[in-house]
Amino acid sequence: MSRKTHEHQLAQRKAQRQAERQAERAKQRRMVAVTIASIIAVVAVIGGVVVLIAKNTGNDTAVGGSPDPSAPAAGAENKPVSIPTAIAPAPKRAKPLAAEVDCSYAKSAEPASKKVDAPANGKVKASGTSPVTLNTSVGELHFTLDSALAPCTVKSFLSLVGQKYFDGTSCHRLTVGDGLQVLQCGDPSGTGSGGPGYSFKDEVYPELKYGRGVLAMANSGPNTNGSQFFVVYGNAGLPPSYTAFGTVDKASLEAIDKVANAGVVPQGGPTDGKPATPVEIKTVTAAS
Incomplete structure (x- = not known):
């Protein structure tokens, strides 16, 4: 094998390893993004449940609670x-x-x-x-x-x-x-x-x-x-x-x-x- 051919093969392997590392880093970034999105979604759902619970909790009921004076007028x-x-x-x-x-x-x-x-x-x-x-x-x-x-x-x-x-x-x-x-x-x-x-x-x-x-x-x-x-x-x-x-x-x-x-x-x-x-x-x- 000539020196020139050997150097060419080394360069190809190096380029391949770099491409693999870049692909792995891109994959990790995608996974992190998905994880963050999932966390945000879960927090949003939990927040929605908390809001619903808060809105439906009262002291006396015909089930209770007093009206919010800052609420919009009747429509x-x-x-x-x-x-x-x-x-x-x-x-x-x-x-x-x-x-x-x-x-x-x-x-x-x-x-x-x-x-x-x-x-x-x-x-x-x-x-x-x-x-x-x-x-x-x-x-x-x-x-x-x-x-x-x-x-x-x-x-x-x-x-x-x-x-x-x-x-x-x-x-x-x-x-x-x-x-x-x-x-x-x-x-x-x-x-x-x-x-x-x-x-x-x-x-x-x-x-x-x-x-x-x-x-x-x-x-x-x-x-x-x-x-x-x-x-x-x-x-x-x-x-x-x-x-x-x-x-x-x-x-x-x-x-x-x-x-x-x-x-x-x-x-x-x-x-x-x-x-x-x-x-x-x-x-x-x-x-x-």
Whole structure:
């Protein structure tokens, strides 16, 4: 082999090794780029989940939370597509309660949003109805409380009415989505996390369903009832986890329909937030 030929072969091998090293470095760069892109994608997904969790977390619920005052004003997407006009049958227990039940009201960890005394513990009749009238900025709302459904809840609500707990408060939450159409009230702080400083157990049953005209308690989990309540003015695909304790009449529902059709100031979603038309509760009275 001539010297010239040998040098030519060495040069070819050197060039080949350089090409292989360049190819390897390019491959590594591609792998690093893919890894970084994957990490960014995972972080984005996790961030999205965190955002969703944050947007769907609340203290009281008809499921809770207070509207963000910096949220955009209500628009077409912040209003109900439709509201059913048929009033749902009044809730009724398949198996009636005993003539009397034992009620207990425990002090909660959170202080009361408005100073109030808890009802006395003890027996209460599980029968009879109690008319209640809310004088509000959108007209009178008429409730009929039913002790056969939830005697301990009715006792608490009437106690709060008697102590003027609801006077001078506002309904802080409205939902207008097809699956959940409720107006939520009963928090003097207006934040969605306030209560009377005590709680009591759920009075629910498996057959319980919610529909237009049902009055029920909001909660933040099992046995956390306080003062917040909601009126179902349309659809409500809810599990039987919220104590129903009465009904709302036709004229009152029509007044709430007008509020719903005006839309919401969104909080965490376009169909859930503060009513665009404020609902101020001036006074609440119960028939003696």
